[in-house]
Amino acid sequence: MGKGEKPLLALRSVGKTFSNGVTALADVDMTIREGDFLSLLGPSGCGKSTALRLIAGLMTPTTGLIDWDRKAGDDISVGFVFQEPTLLPWASVFDNVWLPLRLKGVSRGEARPAVMELLERVHLSGFENAVPRELSGGMRMRVSIARALVTRPRVLLMDEPFAALDEITRFRLNNDLLELWQDQRFTVVFVTHSVFESVFLSSRVVVMAARPGRVFDEIAIDAAYPRDAAFRTSQDYAAFCQRTSDVLGSAMNATGRSRDDGH
Amino acid sequence: MGKGEKPLLALRSVGKTFSNGVTALADVDMTIREGDFLSLLGPSGCGKSTALRLIAGLMTPTTGLIDWDRKAGDDISVGFVFQEPTLLPWASVFDNVWLPLRLKGVSRGEARPAVMELLERVHLSGFENAVPRELSGGMRMRVSIARALVTRPRVLLMDEPFAALDEITRFRLNNDLLELWQDQRFTVVFVTHSVFESVFLSSRVVVMAARPGRVFDEIAIDAAYPRDAAFRTSQDYAAFCQRTSDVLGSAMNATGRSRDDGH
Amino acid sequence: MTVTDTNSATQVLDPEEARRLRNEQLERIGSFVLPVAIMVLAIWLWDRICVWNEIPQYILPRPGVVLQTIHSDAALLFSSLLVTLKITFLSLLLAVIGGVGLAVLFAQSKWVEMSFFPFAIVLQVTPIVAIFPLINIYVDNQTAKLLLCSWIVAFFPVLSNTTLGLNSVDRNLRDLFKLNHASRWQELWHLRLPAAMPYFLGGLKIAGGLSLIGAVVAEFVAGASGQSSGLASRIIEAGYRLNAPRLFAALILVSLAGIVIFLVLSLIAHLILRRWHESALKQER
Amino acid sequence: MTVTDTNSATQVLDPEEARRLRNEQLERIGSFVLPVAIMVLAIWLWDRICVWNEIPQYILPRPGVVLQTIHSDAALLFSSLLVTLKITFLSLLLAVIGGVGLAVLFAQSKWVEMSFFPFAIVLQVTPIVAIFPLINIYVDNQTAKLLLCSWIVAFFPVLSNTTLGLNSVDRNLRDLFKLNHASRWQELWHLRLPAAMPYFLGGLKIAGGLSLIGAVVAEFVAGASGQSSGLASRIIEAGYRLNAPRLFAALILVSLAGIVIFLVLSLIAHLILRRWHESALKQER
Amino acid sequence: AAEDVTFGTNWLAQAEHGGYYQAVADGTYEACGLNVTISPGGPQVSGRPLLLAGKLDFYMGGNLLQAFDAVQQNIPLRIVAASFQKEPQVVMSHPGQGLDKWEDLKNAEQYILGDEGAQSFFQWMITDYDFDPAKRVPYTFNPAPFIANPKSIQQGYVTSEPFAVEQAGGFKPNVFLLADYGFDTYATTIETMQETIDKRPEVVQCFVDGSAKGWYNYLYGDNKAANEMIKKDNPDITDEQIAFSIKQMKDYGIVDSGEAETLGIGAMTDEHIAGFYAKMVKAKVVPEGIDIKKAYTLDFVNKGVGLDLKK
Numbered sequence A, B: 001m002g003k004g005e006k007p008l009l010a011l012r013s014v015g016k017t018f019s020n021g022v023t024a025l026a027d028v029d030m031t032i033r034e035g036d037f038l039s040l041l042g043p044s045g046c047g048k049s050t051a052l053r054l055i056a057g058l059m060t061p062t063t064g065l066i067d068w069d070r071k072a073g074d075d076i077s078v079g080f081v082f083q084e085p086t087l088l089p090w091a092s093v094f095d096n097v098w099l100p101l102r103l104k105g106v107s108r109g110e111a112r113p114a115v116m117e118l119l120e121r122v123h124l125s126g127f128e129n130a131v132p133r134e135l136s137g138g139m140r141m142r143v144s145i146a147r148a149l150v151t152r153p154r155v156l157l158m159d160e161p162f163a164a165l166d167e168i169t170r171f172r173l174n175n176d177l178l179e180l181w182q183d184q185r186f187t188v189v190f191v192t193h194s195v196f197e198s199v200f201l202s203s204r205v206v207v208m209a210a211r212p213g214r215v216f217d218e219i220a221i222d223a224a225y226p227r228d229a230a231f232r233t234s235q236d237y238a239a240f241c242q243r244t245s246d247v248l249g250s251a252m253n254a255t256g257r258s259r260d261d262g263h
Numbered sequence C, D: 001m002t003v004t005d006t007n008s009a010t011q012v013l014d015p016e017e018a019r020r021l022r023n024e025q026l027e028r029i030g031s032f033v034l035p036v037a038i039m040v041l042a043i044w045l046w047d048r049i050c051v052w053n054e055i056p057q058y059i060l061p062r063p064g065v066v067l068q069t070i071h072s073d074a075a076l077l078f079s080s081l082l083v084t085l086k087i088t089f090l091s092l093l094l095a096v097i098g099g100v101g102l103a104v105l106f107a108q109s110k111w112v113e114m115s116f117f118p119f120a121i122v123l124q125v126t127p128i129v130a131i132f133p134l135i136n137i138y139v140d141n142q143t144a145k146l147l148l149c150s151w152i153v154a155f156f157p158v159l160s161n162t163t164l165g166l167n168s169v170d171r172n173l174r175d176l177f178k179l180n181h182a183s184r185w186q187e188l189w190h191l192r193l194p195a196a197m198p199y200f201l202g203g204l205k206i207a208g209g210l211s212l213i214g215a216v217v218a219e220f221v222a223g224a225s226g227q228s229s230g231l232a233s234r235i236i237e238a239g240y241r242l243n244a245p246r247l248f249a250a251l252i253l254v255s256l257a258g259i260v261i262f263l264v265l266s267l268i269a270h271l272i273l274r275r276w277h278e279s280a281l282k283q284e285r
Numbered sequence E: 001a002a003e004d005v006t007f008g009t010n011w012l013a014q015a016e017h018g019g020y021y022q023a024v025a026d027g028t029y030e031a032c033g034l035n036v037t038i039s040p041g042g043p044q045v046s047g048r049p050l051l052l053a054g055k056l057d058f059y060m061g062g063n064l065l066q067a068f069d070a071v072q073q074n075i076p077l078r079i080v081a082a083s084f085q086k087e088p089q090v091v092m093s094h095p096g097q098g099l100d101k102w103e104d105l106k107n108a109e110q111y112i113l114g115d116e117g118a119q120s121f122f123q124w125m126i127t128d129y130d131f132d133p134a135k136r137v138p139y140t141f142n143p144a145p146f147i148a149n150p151k152s153i154q155q156g157y158v159t160s161e162p163f164a165v166e167q168a169g170g171f172k173p174n175v176f177l178l179a180d181y182g183f184d185t186y187a188t189t190i191e192t193m194q195e196t197i198d199k200r201p202e203v204v205q206c207f208v209d210g211s212a213k214g215w216y217n218y219l220y221g222d223n224k225a226a227n228e229m230i231k232k233d234n235p236d237i238t239d240e241q242i243a244f245s246i247k248q249m250k251d252y253g254i255v256d257s258g259e260a261e262t263l264g265i266g267a268m269t270d271e272h273i274a275g276f277y278a279k280m281v282k283a284k285v286v287p288e289g290i291d292i293k294k295a296y297t298l299d300f301v302n303k304g305v306g307l308d309l310k311k
């Protein structure tokens, strides 16, 4: 569905084995097209975070290759929401969100409107001077989200960004994110544990299985954007969710089996 | 519903203001009865974690008092699952789970069966020798859960323990937890962002509102235990979820309003 | 388990809580009174030891005598103290610049570190007394000589701790900077240096004392004479003149200076770290 | 952005990636070859400086001469080195025991720390030269004298860094122990000490060099002579006799000993921390 | 049985301590009932505190000034004999650098002087001969800086440094014996505490006499055994060095000259000491009004002991 169909990058039989011998990923093939909203769903420990790090270039695969679209150029800006908030503990909320812009040479004053707008969006207005340890877990995660968005990156990699948020804030942020995405046509790879969230947001859901981490199945969510509250109550939505849940269930079982193989 | 009705502890108009002037809780009244399964639900930053820390005695309230049942004695064992995994980074998974027993003087050998059983329960068999940094986010959280359960505490305080887990593992652990609870009749205070989870698990749901953090409403989930997959699909369940969602929605709005008051 | 009341400890019944509160109160009083009390006790003990063992004044003078000497020789001693402190501060400054500078250099690459750290160690372990003749031949300016000597003594802890700190940065944060195409210098400035701060400040606390002792030792070795001489000269002179009270007076001044430097550096560390680092945080209760 | 191939660098086209790989390879080779190369270069430069400036041998001998002396005076020098190393290791051991012991004591309570830290500072900043006469009077055993002196020089970094480490424990972990009714000693043993390990090991690296220099300085001051004397005596004697080659041979041995001690301590630190602390982790790539 | 006493010297064993080693080696001390142990000092070690604390019975003092200081500080320390009539302290300069005369020395670029020197004779050089205190740099017992800088002067013992400089620097330095220019202190004194004098005068007498005899034997007799002992205590010393020292001591009349020629080695006189004190007062090295009689006693010397041993 949706936007452009150019493949932005492709994982070609990518495998990752850590130095302690744990194989986090084996033989993963995945294509991400420009403008995709791709969700990664899978059991805990199946290698979702690892896949995201590989895509971001923070790790190199042990086998296989990650093939970026040459034409996309070298300077694709990537926004990354880590699974943990990963904030600078000594810097205020404002400074943490400002950071990516600051590294691009944007002054505090110039950055202010963008930063404040994002803080407003993640409901953190009034906390710009707090340091991370004075925030609750969910608030920290929201700072991290704001930071990833502040540069309007062309690729957004998000590792369970909303897991620590209450459902209502989560819904709001889901909507916000979708809106932004439709506006700015960036590419999103989104790790989540919520079937509902993945179906609501994404154009494609990739379900992974564990031990070793691999792509188990892919589900295209062929529902039109924009999606809104109505979509959440639609028959389609329920059906997609059901299907995704089922696939996830089988993936878990596959995991179970392969564990018995002694892998 | 459920178990004993002795009040185990009561929060009496408890308030907490941090040294930076942020009022996390104001005038919170709450009674927790022996054998309760109480869920705390509320917007991010409303003071749920703070409430848990106060109950655990890790902080003292600025105003009001926390009244423990005298007869319960001084040595009530408390299990705590922090919002972050909070593992010893230098210790293996086994040692991390063993820790609370070790502090009680239980030797490695004696502790082994209990530790291994819990690791099995949280699907971490085979990882007992890994150190935390070799685990995924969800795996770390599961270690933390195992650690809290290993002493079979009389009171279990859990701060979003399952937020980082996939839904299927989450369901399994929900069931496991309920089973354990019914078996051992401990008291649980459970922070979650999932309305479904809170309804499925708890005998009472306390919904909090923010700025300042306070109890907004309390919903008794008058459904019989044991609850199982059937309950998840029952009309009752849906109704409870709907009602809880609505209350949470109003709590969020109340939060919004009070923010406009300039609080 | 825990009972706590609104701003009042009188209604507290729970023994554990009561104990905690008592401890806290004690701590609060103790943290001011006790150090002073213990200091006084130590001085009293010194006095008693002198009396009980009939130690003659020319070996170990009683504290009273030393105090009197500090008072009577104040002009001489304090002007010397000032000279020593000047060298101390300059060399501490140089230790910071040199230590941090080298640490930053070493942080650039593992092989830079492995190539140049040995030289830093050589500097650290070379006895000044032994190489002073060389310094004396090739350095003319007296202050420069003194600074060089005391710098050699003081810079290593700053270097070593800062290096450790620069290498202890959270890996995810480093990845964040990498993703944002941060330059080496940006990473250094916005990430590594702030993250190394607690380690650096720890090194600084060690270097504070060392640069003081370095200043004294430098003067011992490099010698200064005339009016503008520091405490080391006073110590040597007093030792030679068998003037034990003055010798101990000078030593006491060195010690006091050391304590004050440490307190000042601790305060600075506290102010810098208090908002975020465990070591300086007030535990919220 | 990034292209990486299965175990082969030949097909890599992306310049950034290529650069990274090249850097990594360079790093790997460099980390062995370069330190040696730089050392050789430094020695060559030393030689050249001597030749270019026509520095006479009695001021700064050329490295070749020094090497020859190390060889020809090997028996004398190495037996002295052994004496010095013995003192060094003993005093490092004492520094560890004393430093960690005091740090643990200070960690018990803020007021213990505030009361006794001043004494530690006094010890740190007291010039050994000045108080040696007192030590000399009350300590009879020569080895004890030397140990005391070099301990005074070496213990402070261990103390200071360990204290910092003990105070830098994650607050949630401390809470965890509190919830489990851990005793003070359990908290210390299972939480604070392991958490302080990186800081302690940092302090140890500083103390390693200091205890070596402390051993040398102690001997300078305490002036052991005769057969059983360490490198300091060799240095003094050679200086007095203007036997510069031997003096520098002794200095080189001190430096080498310092470097070896540092490397050994670094290795120990690496082995202890490699599984969990950022500073020792191999970055997963 | 022989009484154990310890004598502390102020340097590593060397020929300047020859008399005492001689007396130990040939049993002179033992003959009058003393079992003497010699405890050598070193460049950075001061043995005097050990004397004050009673760990040494006798200590080898440098010159008279410190005895004056002791009086000032009310320390019951006394000089009982002066083995050297002249302090062997010299100042050296490079020949042919315009520093060939004592009066010119103050024009040197650097004065390399040890701490003790700076506290004693240098004060006198400043006030009496206009030396510039700012030019002093410490002597770390390494003559390299002096050899490297031809415009510098350096302190030394007539018995040691000139030899070392000649060997390493390849030139014969100008040597100025301070005693010849007015710094006429006794040196290498034997100091002891008043308590020892009061309680064990016979021990003091024996030690003073033995030392005098030792010196005669060392200078004029067979000194092989003593030299062996010296070499054992200080393995780095060479035979040439020892020979040079003995020659210098004789040539410059360090031990045996002036009053000692008639009163015996160790001789002291009130006049000599008072004269030196007056000079030092004038040079503002020591304050006026010290009761210098408390600094020494003549009870044990000037008895002509050992004159018969001189050949």
Ligand SMILES: Nc1ncnc2c1ncn2[C@@H]1O[C@H](COP(=O)(O)OP(=O)(O)OP(=O)(O)O)[C@@H](O)[C@H]1O
Pocket: A018, A019, A020, A022, A023, A024, A043, A044, A045, A046, A047, A048, A049, A050, A051, A083, A213, B133, B134, B135, B136, B137, B138, B139, B164, D284
């Ligand atoms: N640094 C590491 N060293 C060794 N093994 C690691 C490391 N990081 C992750 N692993 C292993 O790789 C596997 C995948 O980890 P990853 O973090 O990608 O999982 P995940 O899918 O993100 O899980 P979760 O949903 O729990 O976050 C896990 O089995 C983990 O044990």
Ligand SMILES: Nc1ncnc2c1ncn2[C@@H]1O[C@H](COP(=O)(O)OP(=O)(O)OP(=O)(O)O)[C@@H](O)[C@H]1O
Pocket: A133, A134, A135, A136, A137, A138, A139, A164, B018, B019, B020, B022, B023, B024, B043, B044, B045, B046, B047, B048, B049, B050, B051, B083, B213, C284
């Ligand atoms: N140490 C602290 N110092 C100052 N303020 C704090 C501190 N810890 C928490 N707060 C503030 O207290 C409020 C409540 O925090 P708390 O962690 O209890 O929220 P929470 O309900 O657990 O939120 P979340 O669901 O996001 O975890 C927040 O506004 C936060 O900013």
Ligand SMILES: [Mg+2]
Pocket: A048, A049, A050, A083, A159, B136, B137, B138
């Ligand atoms: Mg993950």
Ligand SMILES: [Mg+2]
Pocket: A136, A137, A138, B048, B049, B050, B083, B159
């Ligand atoms: Mg929370």
